[in-house]
Amino acid sequence: DTEVTQTPKHLVMGMTNKKSLKCEQHMGHRAMYWYKQKAKKPPELMFVYSYEKLSINESVPSRFSPECPNSSLLNLHLHALQPEDSALYLCASSQYRDSNTEAFFGQGTRLTVV
Amino acid sequence: SQELEQSPQSLIVQEGKNLTINCTSSKTLYGLYWYKQKYGEGLIFLMMLQKGGEEKSHEKITAKLDEKKQQSSLHITASQPSHAGIYLCGAAMKTSYDKVIFGPGTSLSVIP
Numbered sequence: 665d666t667e668v669t670q671t672p673k674h675l676v677m678g679m680t681n682k683k684s685l686k687c688e689q690h691m692g693h694r695a696m697y698w699y700k701q702k703a704k705k706p707p708e709l710m711f712v713y714s715y716e717k718l719s720i721n722e723s724v725p726s727r728f729s730p731e732c733p734n735s736s737l738l739n740l741h742l743h744a745l746q747p748e749d750s751a752l753y754l755c756a757s758s759q760y761r762d763s764n765t766e767a768f769f770g771q772g773t774r775l776t777v778v
Numbered sequence: 779s780q781e782l783e784q785s786p787q788s789l790i791v792q793e794g795k796n797l798t799i800n801c802t803s804s805k806t807l808y809g810l811y812w813y814k815q816k817y818g819e820g821l822i823f824l825m826m827l828q829k830g831g832e833e834k835s836h837e838k839i840t841a842k843l844d845e846k847k848q849q850s851s852l853h854i855t856a857s858q859p860s861h862a863g864i865y866l867c868g869a870a871m872k873t874s875y876d877k878v879i880f881g882p883g884t885s886l887s888v889i890p
Contacts, residue, residue, distance in 0.1 A: 668820075706866055706880035707821070720877060754820060766811065767878065769821040 667691075670755050670770035677745065678778055685740040685773045687755030693768075695761040696738040698730060699754040701772070707754055713738060714761040745777045781805065782869055782881035790887045791857050799852045799884045801867030807847045811868040811878065821866065824852075854886075862888045 668689045677683045687696065695714050699707035712720035713732045727749075729741040738755055752774050758767040783802045791797050801810070809828050813821040825834045827843035827850060834841055838855045854861055867881045 670820075706882055709877060709879070712877070752818060756821075766823050766826045768823060769813070771820040772818070774818060 668755055668757055668768050668770035670753075670773050672773060673771065674774045674776075676776045676778060677742065679745060679747070681745075682741070682743045684742065685753055685755075685775075687738040687740075687757075687770055688736055689757040689768070690736055691757065691759075691768070692735075693757035693759050694735060695758045695767075696732060697756040697758075697767065698738070698740055699756065699769075701752040701754055703751075711740075712761060719761060742775075745775075747777050750775055750777045781879055782867060784865075784867060784881040784884050786884060787882070788885040788887075790889065793858060793888050793890050794856055797854050797857055797886070799865050799886075801850045801852070801869075801881050803848050803869060805848070807843075808870040809878075810843050810847075810850045812841050812850070812852050813866045813868060813880075815864045815866060815883070817864070857886075857888045859888045859890055862886055 671686045675683060697712050698710040700710050701707040709722050710724045711730045716732045716735060727744050731739040752772045754772045755770045756767040759765040785800045789797055811826050812824040814824055815821050825836060825841045827841060830845040830847045832843045840853045841850060843850045850867060852865060864883045864885050866883045868878045870878050
């Protein structure tokens with residue numbers, strides 16, 4: 665099983681809403697990642713978790729709040745987003761934080777902020 | 779400026795033709811990855827290269843990493859419509875080995 669599952673697939677939210685994106689993997693990977701991808705652009709790294717601890721935050725605004733409740737789950741809590749935050753949000757996992765191992769990506773959540 | 783560059787930006791080929799996509803870095807790479815993405819979907823892992831001079835193949839796709847570990851090429855033999863998509867190279871730099879950045883992507887269309 666090399667699957668990373670993201671839910672929901674699509675999300676539309678208002679600027680005053682609070683919502684969460686969920687990511688799950690059962691490969692025993694200890695590193696998990698959130699990426700943001702705008703249309704026709706490559707994915708940009710947002711956060712890296714290693715052994716359930718936040719190890720990299722790429723200066724992401726506080727309206728994005730990641731959480732790793734256990735080694736299989738990664739959440740991204742969203743609050744007071746702006747329309748420019750609309751994008752495809754991708755979750756990925758790899759065996760370790762060291763890029764010696766390949767990262768597997770989920771199908772993404774298409775987020776629209778209205 | 780981008781740390782990783784890809785060429786060409788887009789490519790349209792006739793089914794059955796061979797093609798090559800290049801990925802170039804101005805810095806020495808710690809690891810180089812190739813992914814394929816269909817529009818609006820997740821990334822599909824293709825190959826990972828780490829050693830200078832390394833070459834890997836999977837079905838009709840071959841990827842090479844040059845000796846200096848600053849350039850990689852992805853070669854598709856006898857292209858098929860199923861090869862269509864966006865090809866992204868991703869790399870970790872020696873200065874930040876745990877952070878993978880992506881090139882801008884190459885959009886491939888294969889005409890039947």
